[in-house]
Amino acid sequence: MEWRVAYSRMMTYGEGSWKVAPECSTVFHEQRSCVIEDLSSMTLYNVKVWIACTDSGFNSLPFRTQYSTKFPPVTTRPIPALAPPEVFCTGIEPLQFKADWRKSDPNDCTFFAWELQAKLLPRLEGVSASGLFEKAAAGGEYVTKCLTYSRNDLSCMVTDLLADRDYHIQARERCTDPFADSEYYRRYVECRTLTAPAEDPEGLTVADGDLYTMQVAWVPGDPKACIFLYMDVQVKENGTDWPEGDNPPVFGCRVANRSITKCA
Numbered sequence: 001m002e003w004r005v006a007y008s009r010m011m012t013y014g015e016g017s018w019k020v021a022p023e024c025s026t027v028f029h030e031q032r033s034c035v036i037e038d039l040s041s042m043t044l045y046n047v048k049v050w051i052a053c054t055d056s057g058f059n060s061l062p063f064r065t066q067y068s069t070k071f072p073p074v075t076t077r078p079i080p081a082l083a084p085p086e087v088f089c090t091g092i093e094p095l096q097f098k099a100d101w102r103k104s105d106p107n108d109c110t111f112f113a114w115e116l117q118a119k120l121l122p123r124l125e126g127v128s129a130s131g132l133f134e135k136a137a138a139g140g141e142y143v144t145k146c147l148t149y150s151r152n153d154l155s156c157m158v159t160d161l162l163a164d165r166d167y168h169i170q171a172r173e174r175c176t177d178p179f180a181d182s183e184y185y186r187r188y189v190e191c192r193t194l195t196a197p198a199e200d201p202e203g204l205t206v207a208d209g210d211l212y213t214m215q216v217a218w219v220p221g222d223p224k225a226c227i228f229l230y231m232d233v234q235v236k237e238n239g240t241d242w243p244e245g246d247n248p249p250v251f252g253c254r255v256a257n258r259s260i261t262k263c264a
Helices: none
Strands: 002-011 044-052 087-090 097-101 111-120 143-148 155-158 166-175 185-192 202-207 215-219 231-235 251-255
Touching: 087 166, 087 185, 097 111, 097 166, 111 155, 143 155, 215 231
Parallel strands: none
Antiparallel strands: 002 044, 087 097, 097 155, 111 143, 111 166, 166 185, 202 215, 231 251
16 A cells, blocks of 8 residues: 555646656655656646555545645746856945846746845954054845846946945846746955045034133034044144144144044
8 A cells, every 4th residue: 555646737728647756656654745856847737646555446536636626736836047147346436336247047037127235244343455444343234226127237336335345246037926036146256345535524613712722613524434533623823834644733632532523
């Protein structure tokens, strides 16, 4: 005695011939599932199962799928599109870059869109290749940056990025049937945005001036790619030049906390 499983392909004119699935035949009564292989994708099938005995006259009646029941015919899934073979980043600027990719075999995919995602990578504390000290900064998760709705439109601008940071990008083909979506192709070579200088402080005010001191206040600008070290406030006498280089000014102050926006 053993379980037997057979399947038939649904045709436009009716039902095809039944074929026994040998991979599903088993003498183990407790086994109640199996995988039928070598079927066609996106195809409707009927399935039936029964108990076969050494004397066929004692075989059980088959239980089968059929329309108008709780167990209708089953449709195999589509073969997914292949992932893009390559993804590039070009035209790199401080806050954006261009992403390009190549298309592959769509298989059973009915095209819906290309999806491009980017992920901000964390920055470890240390000295950069240019010899500057960099504080640690958190990374992020993959975020969808663009969708293009023509299969021949194989590029997009990745915007709203941080300057002077590393990103990973990945692309996939999406289909009208999500089961046909391709896997992501992930670029593991970093796409690094260019450095952008911090914007100038605004709203500079001077108050409480007396014989030797004054209170100076300001509103910090957008830091962009700046890794903050200090805010430098310089004061000069009329008829003299501003200090040069990174030496502390003779008159003025340096504030090492960016949240402090005044000094005397």
